[in-house]
Amino acid sequence: MMDVLNDTELAAVTAALDANRGLDGALLPVLHAVQERLGWVPPAAVPAIAHELNLSRAEVHGVLSFYHYFRQQPPARQLISLCRAEACQAVGARRLEAHVKERLGIDFGQCSSDGNFALEAVYCLGNCACGPSLLIDGQLHSDVTPAHFDALLQDSAP
Amino acid sequence: VSTTVYVPRDATACSLGADAVAAAIARQAAASRQPVRIVRSGSRGLFWLEPLIEVSCAGQRIAYGPVRAPQVPELLAADFLHGGPHRLNLGPVDQLSWLRTQQRLTCARLGVIDPLSLDDYRQHGGLAGLQTALSMTASGIVQTVVDSGLRGRGGAAFPAGIKWRTVLEAEGAQKYIVCNADEGDSGTFSDRLVMEGDPFALIEGTIIAALAVGATRGYLYLRAEYPAARLVLTEALATARAAGLLGESILGSRHAFDLQLRIGAGAYICGEETALLESLEGKRGQVRYRPPLPAVRGLFNCPTVVNNVITLATVPLILQHGAAFYREYGQGRSRGTLPLQLAGNIARGGLVERAFGVSLRELLYDYGGGTRSGRPIRAVQIGGPLGAYWPAEKFDTPIDYEAIAAAGGMLGHGGIVVFDDTVDLAAQSRFAMEFCAAESCGKCTPCRIGSTRGVEVIDRLRAGDRPEFQQSLLRDLCSTMSSASLCGLGGLTPTPVLSALEYFPEDFGPRAARVVARG
DSSP states (O other): OOOOOOHHHHHHHHHHHHHHTTSTTOHHHHHHHHHHHHSSOOTTHHHHHHHHHTOOHHHHHHHHHHOTTSOSSOOOSEEEEEEOSHHHHTTTHHHHHHHHHHHHTOOTTEEOTTSSEEEEEESOOSOTTSOSOEEETTEEEOSOOHHHHHHHHHHTOO | OOEEEEOOOSHHHHHTTHHHHHHHHHHHHHHTTOOEEEEOOOOOSBGGGOSOEEEEETTEEEEEOSOOGGGHHHHHHTTGGGTOOOTTEEEEGGGOHHHHTSOOSTTTTTTTSOTTOHHHHHHTTTTHHHHHHHTSOHHHHHHHHHHHTOBOTTTTOOBHHHHHHHHHHSOOSOOEEEEEEOOOSTTOOHHHHHHHHOHHHHHHHHHHHHHHHTOOEEEEEEOTTOHHHHHHHHHHHHHHHHTTSSBSSGGGSSOOBEEEEEEOOSOGGGGSHHHHHHHHTTSOOOOOOSSSOTTTSOGGGSOEEEEEHHHHHHHHHHHHHOHHHHHTSEETTEESEEEEEEEESOTTOEEEEEETTOBHHIIIIIITOSOSSSSOEEEEEESGGGSOEEOGGGTTOBSOHHHHHHTTOOOTTSEEEEEETTOOHHHHHHHHHHHHHHHOOSSSHHHHHHHHHHHHHHHHHHTTSSHHHHHHHHHHHHHHHHHHOSSHHHHHTHHHHHHHHHHOGGGGSOHHHHHHHTO
């Protein structure tokens, strides 16, 4: 099936291109702008962006798939980004990681079957004196113990 | 007359409730008819005390911390707006020994000023360096930076002035300044604190670099993981443009300079300067072969200065006070000061700016207060995920690029991650390989394939499968990765692995033996 952009997506891609087309090295700013509007970059956006920036589809897909930050699937209702880096490991991030995976029933890079949660690994949020750190929908939390995580989940239930 | 209350706006303080504290103070002070002016400052980097708020009182700033929103009523009842006594009252902030003993040059304004007020910045010495630079020749500015002894603070420690001279002397109609704000090393946050707490220092330093090499365009490449810094920089850049610091004519001079903010997309490798340039050009963040150096052919094939945030933010004070002033700090070939970052399992974590020469022990125990868990420190990792794991025998090593290298380590960006005696160094070395596999750009084989093979070998070693053979295989693999990788990711991943193997061999045995060895 060939994907087609729906009206909302088309408007987002057009706006992203209009705002950034004139920049040198415009591809990352365009992809960021699409994701900011839609929460992800739909596959059908690739040929549209490639055409407008005079790039090949392979080049656009190559960039989209290289960077961890860009999402090629629609986002879950809530995105949990858990820091796996050393400073957080030193204060219990491995234990937290095991707890979060068990609690949500998913691994890194997966989305829960009800579409409520997506879990991703991040490597350092620059909050290294107050770990374990994680983001829930972009909001940074410090000193996250398993019990604290359960409380956060309750507070921010989608 | 209203009382000024400073509440940090940095990401860490906000993660601990600083926004709610600021809102509670505003609301409750208004309800009790006590006029307050709340300034959202940067953080001074005393993270175990965040949210650390300060009250301006009789010419001093009285600190209270850590403050949570529910404590605001009792603080108001204790008359904290006039420095009243309370168990959270820490006294005048600049008399806290943790701060008083530091030598804050680059970070002098952190937590002191309103980061988005250009007036505040000026009143605290801001733009004096730029004014000086505007009266100098390009080569004069370069010479001052060379003479200061400033070396790149991102990790490679290359003399900043020499890099600038190469770009100044390079042929090219268009030259660029690129600020590497892709601070991805675990255990580091000094770039973030400067961007969130003193963004004009970075902007001013970047403008001075542009004057020094004849660049008319520049980029700040900021990692996507720092949304709070993005907000501050976006607003600061708009203010700088409106004030004539950027644009067709820098402060009315004949020099033009345009500076844009670009956001990364979660690739650690883009902290490597050539991968960063590829990313800025709209490509996959893959490392380039060199030569040519970016100083000769960098962004869009033009001569380009790539410097880290701390490097650029240090330049204004060097121009303001002179090369000799900065050079007087430090020792050997490591001149000036370094904002060090105490992270991981540490009781008093945060930002310690000291002249080179301070010992690791002083940082870990006098500033850091040992571990947060209260257990003994067993290992530290200095210089990010590619740095060595060191045991306590090395804690008398001075913080100095050469001294740390001579002891088999790497100072990098000055992050120090502390581990207590529950750490498993075999697991840490496995993680180093796993991280390299996850973040490899894929261009060179030793890094792309070697890291995955490294994880497998370490797994077999930990399982007790022919340990001597696996160890020799691991050493052989590490040797290939160090000597044949294109950049520091593949080239330095062996450092944490081999240091763990050297200093903590007991962790690599079978599980039963490890339990016995550790009692």
